Amino acid sequence: MRLKFRMISILLLAVVMVFAATACGSENNATNSKGNNTDGTKTPGNKETPPKQAEIKTLTLLMFTDWYTPGWQALEAHINDNAEQVGFKLDIQKIAGGSQGEQILKTKIATDDLPDLLQNFGPGWMDMNANALDKLVDLTGLTSLQEYEEKAMDGVYKYKGSYYAVPIDTTTLMGVFYNKKVFQELNLQVPTTWTEFLQLAETVKAAGKTPIYYAGKDTWTLTFLPHFGFSQEIMRSGKSFPDFWTEMNTNKNQYKNLSLFMDSIEKSKEIIDKEYVNESYLSDTYDGAQGALVDGSAAMHANGTWFMGEIMKKYPEEVDNIGAFPFPISEDGNNYVNISPPASLSVTTSAKDVELAKQAVNYIASAEAQQIYADAQPGIYLNTKVNAKLAPAIADLDQALKNGKGILHWQGNGELYSYGAFDKFMQDYYVGGKSLEQVVEALDEETAKNAKAKGDTKWP
Numbered sequence: 042m043r044l045k046f047r048m049i050s051i052l053l054l055a056v057v058m059v060f061a062a063t064a065c066g067s068e069n070n071a072t073n074s075k076g077n078n079t080d081g082t083k084t085p086g087n088k089e090t091p092p093k094q095a096e097i098k099t100l101t102l103l104m105f106t107d108w109y110t111p112g113w114q115a116l117e118a119h120i121n122d123n124a125e126q127v128g129f130k131l132d133i134q135k136i137a138g139g140s141q142g143e144q145i146l147k148t149k150i151a152t153d154d155l156p157d158l159l160q161n162f163g164p165g166w167m168d169m170n171a172n173a174l175d176k177l178v179d180l181t182g183l184t185s186l187q188e189y190e191e192k193a194m195d196g197v198y199k200y201k202g203s204y205y206a207v208p209i210d211t212t213t214l215m216g217v218f219y220n221k222k223v224f225q226e227l228n229l230q231v232p233t234t235w236t237e238f239l240q241l242a243e244t245v246k247a248a249g250k251t252p253i254y255y256a257g258k259d260t261w262t263l264t265f266l267p268h269f270g271f272s273q274e275i276m277r278s279g280k281s282f283p284d285f286w287t288e289m290n291t292n293k294n295q296y297k298n299l300s301l302f303m304d305s306i307e308k309s310k311e312i313i314d315k316e317y318v319n320e321s322y323l324s325d326t327y328d329g330a331q332g333a334l335v336d337g338s339a340a341m342h343a344n345g346t347w348f349m350g351e352i353m354k355k356y357p358e359e360v361d362n363i364g365a366f367p368f369p370i371s372e373d374g375n376n377y378v379n380i381s382p383p384a385s386l387s388v389t390t391s392a393k394d395v396e397l398a399k400q401a402v403n404y405i406a407s408a409e410a411q412q413i414y415a416d417a418q419p420g421i422y423l424n425t426k427v428n429a430k431l432a433p434a435i436a437d438l439d440q441a442l443k444n445g446k447g448i449l450h451w452q453g454n455g456e457l458y459s460y461g462a463f464d465k466f467m468q469d470y471y472v473g474g475k476s477l478e479q480v481v482e483a484l485d486e487e488t489a490k491n492a493k494a495k496g497d498t499k500w501p
Contacts, residue, residue: 098394099130100401101156103149107138107261107327108160108384110347111354112210112418116405119413129401139261140462147171157392158402160209162453163385164200170459170491177205178388178395185406188424197382197454206385207406211420211429213345214438215268215379215450216365223250223340224364231366233374235308242317245340253312254339255322256330257471260464264452265343266312267467269368270305272377272448277301282449290457292492292499296484305370307477310470323472335359343368345381349432350418365434367441378441381450383423458495461487 104113117131124130134156136145149155150173159177161167168174180186181204189208191199198206223229227248232238242252256262275285288294296302312318319325319339331348333339335356342348346365353360367376386405392398404410408426415422415429421439422429431439441447449455466483469475475483492500 104160112414115417164205208383
């Protein structure tokens with residue numbers, strides 16, 4: 042045994058000596074790190090060039106500012122931190138929300154100033170409101186689409202037989218978010234009628250708090266209460282959602298005829314007149330609404346479930362203290378949650394590398410990426426492999442949905458022609474620049490103008 046060990050030792054020593062001799066010889070003839078021989082002379086053609094790594098391309102993505110949610114922030118960070126693995130980087134560019142942002146987007150479309158990727162209202166909106174379906178790349182065949190139910194995609198992301206988009210973000214449910222501690226402190230119950238809502242607001246006001254927070258500087262938030270009135274209009278019509286909109290889209294009905302919708306617009310101003318909103322509501326912001334609801338200086342705020350994504354990011358310890366309910370716009374207690382499908386993510390024909398852009402969208406739509414998004418912003422996702430724990434407020438609205446109190450949101454899902462800057466019309470109404478009648482007349486006028494621009498003869 043010892044002999045065997047000794048023989049191995051001798052062999053190893055011999056190998057080491059040979060290696061040392063070879064190294065010494067090589068050192069005498071090799072170039073140093075600057076490409077020189079040891080005697081200081083150059084040795085041409087003897088320097089090895091390390092293999093060049095493939096460049097990681099950056100794709101540009103455009104979205105509205107209010108769509109840059111905690112989910113997107115988390116996914117963007119993951120992609121850019123792991124660019125070598127996913128094969129691309131993202132440069133997310135943002136434009137204003139509301140009608141201002143829509144106009145900016147339409148200008149970019151008209152001037153062919155589009156990014157590689159575009160988050161938008163969907164192929165239908167791009168087609169009918171921006172005449173830009175031809176600016177979107179057909180995504181049919183992406184492997185990630187197998188993780189979605191086709192019936193949930195058809196008519197929204199799958200348009201005219203082809204996929205021009207994939208879902209991004211959660212299914213949005215719209216309602217009223219409230220501070221549970223404030224409700225408990227003042228012994229308040231969730232209201233189910235308009236009268237109960239006004240009584241509750243009066244109690245909150247008497248306690249020195251803001252009953253419902255308006256974020257008027259971010260004008261898109263001013264349309265939320267009328268949204269619920271529009272839902273009532275559709276439900277009370279006795280028509281299906283498509284049939285209701287067929288009449289609106291063929292000029293057989295107009296906004297000026299929608300009495301429940303008009304009533305909800307008027308009620309949204311009644312809240313202001315009764316001083317149930319924050320005094321500086323025209324200059325207060327969406328960000329301010331989050332802080333006010335969390336600290337209890339405001340009791341309620343109407344918005345979509347993306348609101349809870351902001352709360353989870355900024356005030357995670359307060360998530361369980363926020364609840365939600367359908368806005369009680371009527372007196373019969375039949376109140377509905379508005380359902381808005383996730384926004385669309387598309388590849389534009391302006392993409393510098395269309396195939397890479399399609400690969401990027403395929404990854405973003407995958408269960409892996411969507412789960413990262415969902416972990417940062419729990420909600421209801423269309424990717425069937427994603428699991429997300431719902432915040433209590435989202436669960437409240439989801440329960441109303443399960444109880445049959447849900448209706449597809451009218452904006453972006455029904456109208457064939459743009460009705461103009463509804464948020465700006467609402468702002469004008471609040472400050473006396475437009476009457477209630479002038480608000481709905483403006484919606485009809487803009488609809489007619491855009492229908493005629495499309496050559497629709499149903500509008501004289």
